[in-house]
Amino acid sequence: MIPDNYLEIMVTLLVGVLGSSVLASVVKNSQAQSIKHMELVAVASKSVYKRVEMYYRIRRRTNDEADVISIRDQFHQVQEENEYYRVLLSIESKWHGERYGLYIKAIKALTRQQTQDAWKQTPFGPDAEVRPEHRPNHLRIEKLSRQFAKDSRRLMNPFMRTLMRCRDSWIVQKVWKVKVYEP
DSSP states (O other): OOOTTHHHHHHHHHHHHHHHHHHHHHHHHHHHHHHHHHHHHHHHHHHHHHHHHHHHHHHTOOSOHHHHHHHHHHHHHHHHHHHHHHHHHHHHOHHHHHHHHHHHHHHHHHHHHHHHHHHHOSSOSTTOOOOGGGSOOHHHHHHHHHHHHHHHHHHTOHHHHHHHHHHTSHHHHHTSOOOSSOO
């Protein structure tokens, strides 16, 4: 014997099964998107660290002209990578692309003088000693890296994203003189 509300029970079960399937799919896609975003941020940060590493490549160069040309080409490649990741992050979020641009700008400013001096310093070569006073400021570089990672995590949180927009607003930057990415 079939109960009177058989159709109602079947529809309820069917809606429950479909609803849980859709919810599971949404959660899975959200997790996949989050992992994809974290990998993008990690690779973009790695690209910025390549710029820091260029100082050491210059110091370890040989007298060979091909080595100098190789270093020049690596600088071009690093610049292209930085721009590539800035655009990718800007596509994902205008704010995130701007953060990455500020991060790169701060790293460039922080390493510019040491990189220029590295070309002039002697001796150079694979065994060249790098004195601490000539090295890039790795503590500051690490702080900038942590700031970019923190900003990247905040992008994933809608509440924090709103607070970050307020922090980065014209009033906060110009009136209160708050600077986030300073070399």
